Amino acid sequence: MPEYNLSPELIRAALTTVKYPGFSRDIVSFGLIKNIAISEAGGVTVDLIIESKNSDVPRYIYEGVMGVVKELQGVTSIDVNIDHHAPEAKKGSNDDPAAWKSSIAGVKNVIAVASGKGGVGKSTVSANLAVALSKLGYRVGLLDLDIYGPSMSLMFHTKERPGCNDKEEFIPVESHGVKLLSMGLLIEEDSPVAVRGPLATRYVQQFLRNTDWGGLDFLLLDLPPGTGDIQLTVVQTVDITGALIVTTPQEVALIDARKAVGLFQRVETPILGIVENMSHFVCPSDGQVYHIFGQGGGEREAEALGVPLLGKIPLDIDTRSGGDTGSPVALKDTADSMVSAAFQALARELAETLKA
Numbered sequence: 001m002p003e004y005n006l007s008p009e010l011i012r013a014a015l016t017t018v019k020y021p022g023f024s025r026d027i028v029s030f031g032l033i034k035n036i037a038i039s040e041a042g043g044v045t046v047d048l049i050i051e052s053k054n055s056d057v058p059r060y061i062y063e064g065v066m067g068v069v070k071e072l073q074g075v076t077s078i079d080v081n082i083d084h085h086a087p088e089a090k091k092g093s094n095d096d097p098a099a100w101k102s103s104i105a106g107v108k109n110v111i112a113v114a115s116g117k118g119g120v121g122k123s124t125v126s127a128n129l130a131v132a133l134s135k136l137g138y139r140v141g142l143l144d145l146d147i148y149g150p151s152m153s154l155m156f157h158t159k160e161r162p163g164c165n166d167k168e169e170f171i172p173v174e175s176h177g178v179k180l181l182s183m184g185l186l187i188e189e190d191s192p193v194a195v196r197g198p199l200a201t202r203y204v205q206q207f208l209r210n211t212d213w214g215g216l217d218f219l220l221l222d223l224p225p226g227t228g229d230i231q232l233t234v235v236q237t238v239d240i241t242g243a244l245i246v247t248t249p250q251e252v253a254l255i256d257a258r259k260a261v262g263l264f265q266r267v268e269t270p271i272l273g274i275v276e277n278m279s280h281f282v283c284p285s286d287g288q289v290y291h292i293f294g295q296g297g298g299e300r301e302a303e304a305l306g307v308p309l310l311g312k313i314p315l316d317i318d319t320r321s322g323g324d325t326g327s328p329v330a331l332k333d334t335a336d337s338m339v340s341a342a343f344q345a346l347a348r349e350l351a352e353t354l355k356a
């Protein structure tokens with residue numbers, strides 16, 4: 001019996017305080033710890049396995065593990081062994097770069113639409129941007145990865161079930177000129193989404209790896225809010241061309257936006273720009289502009305991050321009702337709708353940024 005009750009369980013518990021860089025979850029719950037051994041003399045060995053393209057990740061984790069273990073009583077020496085490798089290529093197709101795990105076959109640009117805070121309008125921006133890009137003639141797909149609260153079947157007014165090809169890949173449904181895949185299309189309307197933890201991760205991987213998009217210029221990924229395990233799965237499974245960060249002009253939303261930015265920067269995904277949603281309200285009766293959530297936040301944030309402010313979307317009744325009735329406001333003629341015009345401008349800016 002060691003003098004200080006040093007045990008693998010105790011060390012494992014201590015390691016739950018080490019977070020995966022950029023994420024709120026810890027390295028134990030992500031399953032990175034392969035083995036913990038303790039010698040009679042109090043020598044601790046921790047073996048980890050890390051799949052990441054970013055070589056900073058193992059370094060951060062190494063330092064985190066060392067820092068935590070050396071504080072435990074009775075530890076005389078520490079050995080941290082990290083088996084670090086880039087994510088594996090898809091099985092059986094190593095010779096075909098188009099089929100590699102880090103890219104989605106046949107998709108030119110994969111854009112993550114993210115925010116730190118919930119309810120700032122990621123899904124609204126994703127849906128309308130997808131429609132606006134499609135109106136410009138691009139081939140567009142939209143993957144709703146908010147599998148805890150999927151909203152795209154409502155926003156596109158479809159309940160059609162995705163098909164399956166003979167390679168057992170999903171075939172997205174099509175609505176308003178956009179190819180669509182969402183958990184909401186796979187579950188029954190009144191069944192609660194009981195998709196948690198590892199199952200959620202598996203669904204996300206399946207959507208990303210096993211979907212036959214049939215050739216796209218843009219695939220937009222509508223992410224859930226925050227920096228949780230779905231985001232980690234996404235950045236570990238595919239190569240993202242870049243991320244769009246949606247925020248409102250408020251300082252509190254901007255603080256959260258910074259967390260989302262940090263996450264993508266850590267995995268070396270470029271931030272394409274900021275989209276300021278609900279940026280102002282134009283009173284329909286007298287045209288007066290009200291800055292309900294403050295003013296200038298998007299500009300300041302873009303400047304601080306050194307990325308462009310790609311668009312400002314007004315707060316607008318038709319935008320909300322269009323989302324609820326399955327008829328995105330971006331479908332409207334840009335001459336009749338200021339918001340449709342704002343989404344069109346955002347789509348052009350994005351295409352220009354990516355030289356698509």
Ligand SMILES: Nc1ncnc2c1ncn2[C@@H]1O[C@H](COP(=O)(O)OP(=O)(O)OP(=O)(O)O)[C@@H](O)[C@H]1O
Pocket residue numbers: 115117118119120121122123124125146149151223224225277278313314315316317319320321323324
């Ligand atoms: N520009 C806008 N004008 C008016 N209403 C808007 C606008 N943008 C979003 N909304 C409304 O705000 C609510 C939240 O938007 P949305 O669901 O797009 O946010 P989200 O960031 O995807 O939320 P979550 O974090 O829950 O996924 C919805 O009811 C939507 O219709």
Ligand SMILES: [Mg+2]
Pocket residue numbers: 122123124146151222223224
């Ligand atoms: Mg959403």
